[in-house]
Amino acid sequence: MKLNTRINGRDLCLEIKPNATLLETLRQAGFKSVKFGCGEGMCGACAVLVDGKPRTSCITLAGTVEGSEILTVEGMGNPDQPHALQQAFVDAGATQCGYCNPGSLIAAKALLDSNPNPTAEDVKDALDGNLCRCSGYVKRIEAVLSAADSTASTTGQKKSTRGKK
Amino acid sequence: MLKKLTRFYHPKTIEEACQFLGNGEGRTAVIAGGTSAALRADSSLEALVDISHISELNYINKDAAFYRIGACTRVQDIYKSPDLKGPAGKLLQAAAGKIGSTLLRNAITAGGNLAGLFPWSDLPVAYMALDAEVVCRRGRPKRTVPVMSLIETRAPQFLAANEIIAEIIVPAYGPGTGTAFAKLAKTANDYALISLAVRLTLKDGAVNQARIAVNAITAQPVRCLDAEKLLEGKVLTEELTAEAANKAADSLNIRKDIRAGEEYRREVFVVMVRRALNEAFENANRKGGQQ
């Protein structure tokens, strides 16, 4: 079966099995940032944006995103040019093993896209589907808030001091 | 999972969707949010009709007396909607906001949460407490039925092969009505042990209509009719809410599973009903109505 989507800004036509999940499909197409955690929609490691909304790709059938736009972390930034959120996660120490990070970053991006000035409560609410077993749930809130600050400032990529000790 | 699946259909209108469902080409089912594990485990299905991109199924509208919610409206949009207000709007938002997580709420739909009924489904109790009605479409022909008949018969049996849930109609209510939603779960994301929706509509200070709808503590959503009857026509007092809460618990066939036993659920349930009744009563008495 053919699947037509736009992934990280590029139109792609992929050959898939009708019962393939979006997670399998993305990983097979090389988007390895998308992680398999629970496979049941419970952990958020597999989160990607589907038409701007963060969803669990492990329980999304690929056939249901025909014609949709997908964004994975590869489309947010890279080590040379990290997205403000990626830099903020590093600066705040909101990463240890890093397995949860792609999913949390995707959920955080969706939040900032719709609400550039979130409160800590907004961040908690937006990341409520992303479990983390290592670095915990405090530093990533700091990270998202400081990324919001830094993107709000005119220089765009200027580092914020807010998340720092 | 879905071992026999060979194709997806992507209709743009309700009529098209019903045609695909009714064309008799092997086992075909509707897919909306696609989160139902039961749907994804079905190895008899050959085709899926994806109705999630049909724009005429995705809206929240309000007229003078009713909210109308398209069946494919994501529950996250219900949770975040600035248009849902008052006793009915707030109850729908409270229930929708307690479903799973952001990542799941962006997929789960208002109609799918009702059609793919599980013990932990949260919106159906809110629909029941609000006396909602459901519009079912078979192409152009439609019928409007009380939500309870769909729940009691269960959607797969209730709906014809080429019929879908298209809209949920919820009376808006106003000042004099108060609602409350409560859910007990082991963690914020875990399946509910108890899901509870209450509505009290007052007249001259006394309870005119009482609705106590529960799920998760039972195998499927039910109303606590004895407790509702006890409350109707009376002025709410502490003794009365306590008696109603006990009666509500007595009327249930309480489920137990690995998460919690029957005794624990019962004990918490009585407290939850009592508090929800008080909260709904307070909301009903609010000046200018529940906001």
Ligand SMILES: Cc1cc2nc3c(=O)[nH]c(=O)nc-3n(C[C@H](O)[C@H](O)[C@H](O)COP(=O)(O)OP(=O)(O)OC[C@H]3O[C@@H](n4cnc5c(N)ncnc54)[C@H](O)[C@@H]3O)c2cc1C
């Ligand atoms: C990890 C996890 C946690 C969850 N937690 C909760 C929770 O706390 N509370 C809660 O309420 N739910 C929860 N859910 C969701 C619930 O279990 C169901 O998956 C969900 O309600 C199904 O809705 P959907 O829109 O995804 O429907 P789908 O999965 O697309 O469909 C479900 C069924 O309904 C049918 N159907 C769908 N839409 C229609 C329609 N318009 N007309 C006719 N038939 C239709 C389908 O054919 C299918 O049989 C959770 C799900 C997961 C995976």
Ligand code: FES
């Ligand atoms: S792998 Fe998708 S939610 Fe856990």
Ligand code: FES
């Ligand atoms: S950093 Fe390891 S799971 Fe979050």
